[in-house]
Amino acid sequence: MSLAPLRILVVLPMYGGSLSIGHYCATALGGMGHVVKVFDATLLYPAFTGLRALGLPQAATSQLENAFLHVVAQAIWAQVQSLEPHLVLAAAQAPLGRGLLQRLRRSNVRTAMWFVEDHEIFSYWRSYAPLYDVFAVIQKEPFLSKLAALGQHNVLYLPLAALPEVHRPLDLTQQERREYGADIGFMGAGYPNRRLAFRQLAGRDFKIWGSDWEDEPLLVSHVQRAGARISSEESVKIYNATRINLNLHSSMQTRDLVSHGDFVNPRTFELAAIGAFQLVDERSLLPELFAKDELATFATLEEMFAAIDHYLACPEERRAIAQRARAKALREHTYAARMTALLDFIQERMGAWPQDQRREESLPEELSPQLRDSLDRLLRTLGLGPHAHFDEVIQALRARSGVLSDVEATLLFLDEWRKQYARK
Amino acid sequence: MPSYLVLQAARFGDLVQTKRLLLTLAVRGEVHLAVDEGLVPLARLLYPFARLHALAVHGAPSAVALDKNRAVLAHWRGMSFDGVYNCNYSPLTTALCRVFPIETVCGYRPELGRIARSPWARIGFTLSAKRVLTPLNLVDFWAYFAQDPVPPSTVNPTAKPGGRGLGVVLAGREARRSLPLPVLADLTQTAFGILHGPKVYLLGQRAEQPLARQLLRSLPVGMQARVEDLSGKTDWPGLVEALSGLDAVITPDTGSMHLAAHLGVPVLAFFLSSAWLHETGPYGEGHYVWQAARACAPCLESAPCPCATSCGQPFVGSAILRSLALVLGGKGRARAVTLPLGLQLWQTATDALGAKALLMAGEDAHARRRAEVRALLMAQVGLPQAEDALEAWSPEVQEWFFKDADWMLPPGRYC
Structure with missing residues (x-):
């Protein structure tokens, strides 16, 4: 890590797809030696949805929801005051409202959002992007120009990634292979283009995992666990066990089932890092991320079906492609690499990070040599880097639950x- | 046998005032007491039944002191306490409590990086918001950290003259809470006369030696020979010895006052400024407290006084000397005392809840409300005789005590 350790507050959304991405960012940043605190807004989501479930008049519900979001903002602010972070990193849909973002700016706390959504579908970025110091996105033009037109010039193209600690090859048991394995598999939600595209696979050794596949009679016998949500951990097992992982980017339109969009979804990177073979639809931003021999792609459904037959018959070819994809993902497409790029970009655009005292200088003089040694050992168990500031150690200890040594x-x-004594 | 640890990292007076809690736990099992190392000799004398643990908390931080504390923590890690009673709303002691399972810590416990208070401890904070109405002595506040503490009447001996003379405590830790020297001299001289010229002992710390010399000079020459200045000359055993068996002790609100009450020595206490007898008065039966009771009383020790400590004024003059003479005269004469406006005379007693003060002279505008609060506290700790008073609680007192969150959230929660 080139930077001195930073304190970073990662604010997760209350729900949604970027939740796991936020966790992955936090893990990667922690692994880079930064002091990371996660504001887990999912803890508050049941209370928020509970307000709506009360069945109050709409006006009253809206008022209460706004009041609740204000409470959430106050909780984040309290966390900021406690941690004094160098950076607040928001995952898409994180509950950072206008007031809080303005307050953070006034307080010289740097803010960044990684907007891992399709800007054409989620339009709220227009109101919020200018309020962040840095706005990282997974699309290029025309999104970049649109952001510039709004006055947001600190925009970073930051494609998605994989977390090697999670997305890795697994030694599955026979039972797991039976449960999760198939010739063909798909893990994801039942978007309209996927429903239509996959109908032709009905009757084959094809497993569909994930939600929103209701009312699809042809595929009903292929949908696993009645369309229940699948955890990240199980997803990795499914990817590992499946011979051909289909990766058809989602689309709401049903005219062209292969949508030929721009951004590359997280599944592409995750499958690659796992070393699992995937058939992925062509995306305009894909060639700059993976070379032709690192991924098997298709431009039409006909190509997809042909490729399925071809690669099922050629396991060695599948393995070779998957290995090349894995090597590339581990080399270039990890969350650690993305977070490094983000932090470097922030530094480049906004100047050097405010420096804390060096760690040695931060250590209280009352620490005996024996306690200093113990502190060094403690850093590892706390997940802190070797240069962690004494205040960061204290912060981590306070957050630790259970009995302390x-x-x-x-x-x-x-x-x-x-x-x-400082007060006296 | 169950074992309990009591953490009391505060000062001299607080250590003495932890007595009812310690006696309660001693009935139930083995008691361990952690105090600042400077107070260990005193704790040994006060609580011979307790196993003591010396902490370094009162001095400035140092490597040596920190290593000592670490050794204590390492020792505690190897022990298994059935209850840890943290008496201090202090980040220091709460940090120490992190070596124990959270559910064993009572009173103030560490929780999510902050100090969480038990329901009873929160009541203490509620009371401190309207100190003028509080009827709860600090001894009882700590005692109820444990359930069903020992009866209040068993805590300290009833005050009884011992025949060894008169003690005069020169000053408290806060100068504002101590009587002006001329007033103290007059009181000392009056008591000397009523008690027929006993031996007089001046008590205090080294810093109070100049005050002792001034006091001595201001006393009649004939009396001076009977006065022995012990200020700065007693260690803890010496102080206990000096107080033991005295006929009475004249004192502001001090640790020595609590020690005298512990020994059963009659206390004649003079409370002004932030000192409030209902909170920190001498514990037990038969002590007397003259309490300054201006409209602004009790004030905040930490806030500057906008009235130039004018609550000391009623202590000046002959009325208080007459009242002292009547009190020392005994035989119920305290009832005959008349006092200037802004001054009250109280006699200490106990009831089922704990310490209780009986007004002997002066006006108490808050008596009715304080009685309501006392009934409420009795109900809170499950004393049945308080039940018939439930209906008497005024809306003001109810709103003060009963918070929405306590009504809605699980009982017994720490927060």
């Missing part, structure tokens, strides 16, 4: 003791 409690005590 004598060393840990001694450090917390020392911090409070020093504060008490």
Whole structure:
């Protein structure tokens, strides 16, 4: 890591697809040695939806929801005050409203959003993008120009990625192979283009995983677990067990089932990092991410069906392509690489990160050599980098649940003791 | 045998005032007491039944002190306490409590990086918002960290003159809470006369030695020979010895006052400024407290006084000397005392809840409300005799005590 450790607050959305991406970002940033705190807005979502379930008049419900979002913003602000982060990184749909974003700007806390959505479908970015210091996106033109026209010039094209700690080859048991495995598999929601496209696979060894596949009689016997949501962990098992993972980007339109859009979905990177073979539809931004021999692609449904037959018959070819894709993903398309690019970009556009005291200087003089040694060992168990500031250690200890060791409690005590004397 | 740890990291007076809690736990099991290392000799004298743990908390942070504390924590990690009673709303002691399972910590416990208070501890905070109405002595506040504490009457001996003379505590930690020297001299001289010229002991710390010399000079020459200045000359055992068996002790709100009450020495206490007898008065039967009771009383120790500590004025003059003479005269004469406006005379007693003060002279505009609060507290700790008073609670007191969140959220929660 080229940067000194930063304190970063990752704000997750209350729900939705970018939730796991937010977690992956936090994991990657932590692995890079930064001090990361996750504001998990999903904890508050049941209360938010509960308001609507009360069946109050619409006006009252709206008022209460706004009040609730204000509470959420206050909670985030409290977290900011506590952590004093160098950066607040918002996943798409994170509950950072206008007021809070303005407040963060006034407080010189840098903000960035990774908008991992299709800008043509989610239009709310128009109101919010200018309020962020940096806006990272997964599409290029015309989105970049549209953002510039709104006054947001700190825009970074930042394609999605994989997290090698999660997206990796697994040694599955026989039972898992039976449960998750198939000649052909698809993991994802039943968008209109997919429903139509997959009908021709009815009757084959084809498993569909994921939600929103109701009312599709031809495919009903292929839909696993009655369309229940699948966890990230199980997804990885499915990808590992499936001989040909179909990766057809979603589309609401049914005229061209292969939509030929621009951005590349997360599944592409995840499958690649796992070393699982995938057949992916062509996207305009795909060639700059993977070379031709690293992914098997198709431009039409006919090509997809032909490729399925071809690759089912050629396991060695599948394996070779998947291995090349995995090597590329691990080399270039990890969340760590994306986060490095993002932090570098922020620094380039907004200047160097405010520097804290060096770690050694931050250590209280009351720490005996023995306690300093213990502190060094403690850093690893806390998931902190070797240069973590003493305040960051304390922050991590406070957040830790359960019984602490004598060393840990001694450090917390020392911090409070020093504060008490600083007040006197 | 169950074992309990009590963390009391505050000062001298607080250590003495933890007595009812410690006695309660001692009935139930083995008691461990953690105090600042400077107070260990005193704790040994006060609570010979307790196993003591010396912490370094009162001095400035240092590597040596920190290592000592770490050794204590390492020792605790190897022990299994059935309950840990953290008496201090302090980030320091709460940090120490992190070595224990959270559910064993009572009073103030660490939770999500902050200090969470038990329902009872929260009541203490509620009371502190309207101190003038509080009827809860600090001894009882801590005692009820444990359920069903020992009866209040068993905590300290009833005040009884011991025949060894008169003690005079020169000053409290806060100068504002101490009587002006001329007033103290007059009171000392009056008590000396009523008690027929006993030996007089001046008590205080080294810093109070100049005050002791001034007091001595202001006393009649004939009396001076009977006065022994012990300020700055007693260690903890020496102080206990000096107080033991005295006929009475004249004092502001001090640790020595609590120690005298612990020993059963009659206390004649003079409370002004932020000192409030209902909170920190001498515990037990038969002590007397002259309480300044201006409309602004009790004030905040930390806030500057906008009235130039004028609550000290009623202590000046002959009325208070007459009242002292009547109190020392005994035989119920305290009822005959008349006091200037802004001054009250109280006699200490106990009831089922704990310490209770009986007004002997002066006006108490808050008596009715304070009685309501007392009934409420009794109900809170499950004392049955308070039930018939339930209907008497005024809306004001109810709104003050009963918070929406307590009504709606699980009972017994720490927050």
